[in-house]
Amino acid sequence: MKPVSYLRASSVEEAASAHGGRTEARYLGGGTNLVDLMKLGVERPEVLVDITRLPLDGVREQPDGSVRVGATVRNSDLAAHPLVRERYPVVSQAVLSGASGQLRNMATTGGNLLQRTRCAYFQDLAKACNKRVPGSGCAAVVGVNHDHAVLGHSPHCVATNPSDLCVALAAVDAVVELAGPGGGRTVPVTEFHRLPGDHPELDTVIRPGELITGVLLPPLPRGAVSHYRKVRERASYAFALASVAAVLQLEGGEIRHAAVAFGGLAHRPWRARRTETALLGTRPSQESVARAVEAELAEAVPLRDNAYKVSLARDLATQVLGSLSTTA
Amino acid sequence: MESNKGPHGGPGTTIRYAPWPRPADSPPGATGSPVTLRVNDAPVEAEVDHRTTLLDLLRERLALTGSKKGCDHGQCGACTVLVDGRRVNSCLVLAVALDGCDVVTVEGLARTEDADGDLHPLQRAFLERDAFQCGYCTPGQLCSAVGMLAEAQSGQPSVVTDPDLATDGPVPLTDDEIRERMSGNLCRCGAYPHILEAVQDVVS
CATH class of the missing domain: 1.10.150.120 ([2Fe-2S]-binding domain)
Known part of the structure; x- marks a missing residue:
């Protein structure tokens, strides 16, 4: 690790000014990913701006019925909050599906949105990785890519986004609040994470120096039900091989609202728009749900080691949607 | 009751460790800072390099070697301690970020409120x-x-x-x-x- 300066910010303005958009500066939240990457030498910041004491740690209902989650709300507090458990069970379940009790006590909401891929080649300085060193190549394309993407990847990067929370946030159409040198702005979570394309070094659309200040959860349609289900290689404390977050609302037996997002399949949480379109206005049956899911996964392009993800994701989404449609 | 025990369990006053060289008053760009926290009910003041994790502060500076370094990446839990009552992986927490916090390690469990003073x-x-x-x-x-x-x-x-x-x-x-x-x-x-x-x- 390189020697690093440290500033404990007491306001968003002070934090943004201390960061200044410099490439060698990083905001420090729970540190569960950043400190780990510093030890690995993947991250080499010279300036740390500690944002954990900023007044961004509340979960509050807004006048319009949405719920605002501050950026420094710890994962465990987010998952346990009554407003989140009662109105957005998919969000609570997704958070609790990830990491461990210790890590969830540390990790922040904003940090979760910015966590880096767990691609082993990204974390290994001896290997080629366009995300870590643009232009160096991608060892995963020809390497062990059991854990990698089947949707939206490019010849330059096949990494997946590791977050559980972000999959649920994509399914509830959450909105990211940002503060930056040019003022504040908001970005839908579904547009916050990028596909790798020619610039896999950019995980998100965040601009240099911008700070996530919170996440807005809009109200779900009345009577909507939601669920998150994740498959991993052990019963707990592992990243997703594949996961699905779904929100469903039925009226008179017909689907009026459907939001489906996959995790573990792509460089960003993957909204299954084709599935949603196919479901809307239908009376769900096992066959119609399976066809709707297939419409999305027909787009998948598996790598050498991960064709299993396509059938896994299909079965997972079919099961979750089938189960939700009987309770909605 | 106010405890007067040190982090090792013996009688203690404030323990000061200040071997880390740093420019006066941590000016912008300094790579170390003073930090004040409580460890197992004893006040601790130390100068820390900003890269120092809580685990390394406990083990290498305070000689509290109960907390273990297993993976050093937050994957094994051997370094788990309580910070302000919440369990965390001390290998991933930078000590400087804990200024003012209350830390309990395995050495201090026997003196928490559920314990009998001998064992938790x-x-x-x-x-x-x-x-x-x-x-x-x-x-x-x-x-x-x-x-x-x-x-x-x-x-x-x-x-x-x-x-x-x-x-x-x-x-x-x-x-x-x-x-x-x-x-x-x-x-x-x-x-x-x-x-x-x-x-x-x-x-x-």
């Missing part, structure tokens, strides 16, 4: 149930279990908690709940069945 009930249960073989993961298992019990008592759900459970009461700790909630602590000897029994003894 969980420590006693681990002994009675033979909940370890090599013992390397045990300090982390103990601190994690203490934090976990408080989380369940305060109503924090886990992924195996019944979604229909009321959000304003404690979560009953079934075996499945304990397994899930303790999954951040690996035991490579495989003492899990006895760890589960020991934790369950304290629950019931």
Whole structure:
């Protein structure tokens, strides 16, 4: 690790000014990913701006019925909050599906949105990785890519986004609040994470120096039900091989609202728009749900080691949607 | 009662460690800072390089070697301690960020409010149930279990908690709940069945 300066910010303005958009500066939240990457030498910041004491740690209902989650709300507090458990069970379940009790006590909401891929080649300085060193190549394309993407990847990067929370946030159409040198702005979570394309070094659309200040959860349609289900290689404390977050609302037996997002399949949480379109206005049956899911996964392009993800994701989404449609 | 014990369990006053060279008053660009915290009820003031993790501060500077360095990447849980009552992986926390915080390590568990001054009930249960073989993961298992019990008592759900459970009461700790909630602590000897029994003894 390189020697690093440290500033404990007491306001968003002070934090943004201390960061200044410099490439060698990083905001420090729970540190569960950043400190780990510093030890690995993947991250080499010279300036740390500690944002954990900023007044961004509340979960509050807004006048319009949405719920605002501050950026420094710890994962465990987010998952346990009554407003989140009662109105957005998919969000609570997704958070609790990830990491461990210790890590969830540390990790922040904003940090979760910015966590880096767990691609082993990204974390290994001896290997080629366009995300870590643009232009160096991608060892995963020809390497062990059991854990990698089947949707939206490019010849330059096949990494997946590791977050559980972000999959649920994509399914509830959450909105990211940002503060930056040019003022504040908001970005839908579904547009916050990028596909790798020619610039896999950019995980998100965040601009240099911008700070996530919170996440807005809009109200779900009345009577909507939601669920998150994740498959991993052990019963707990592992990243997703594949996961699905779904929100469903039925009226008179017909689907009026459907939001489906996959995790573990792509460089960003993957909204299954084709599935949603196919479901809307239908009376769900096992066959119609399976066809709707297939419409999305027909787009998948598996790598050498991960064709299993396509059938896994299909079965997972079919099961979750089938189960939700009987309770909605 | 105000405790006057030091982080090692003996009588103590404020412990000052200031060997780290730094420019006066940590001007912008300084790579070290003073930090003040409480460790096992004793005030600690130290100059830390900003890269110092809580785990390294405990082990290398305060000689509190109960907390173990297993993976040093937040994957094994051997370094688990309590910060302001919450369990965390001390290998991933930078000490400088903890200014003003209250830290309890395995060395301090026997003096927390549930303990009898000799052993914490969980420590006693681990002994009675033979909940370890090599013992390397045990300090982390103990601190994690203490934090976990408080989380369940305060109503924090886990992924195996019944979604229909009321959000304003404690979560009953079934075996499945304990397994899930303790999954951040690996035991490579495989003492899990006895760890589960020991934790369950304290629950019931």
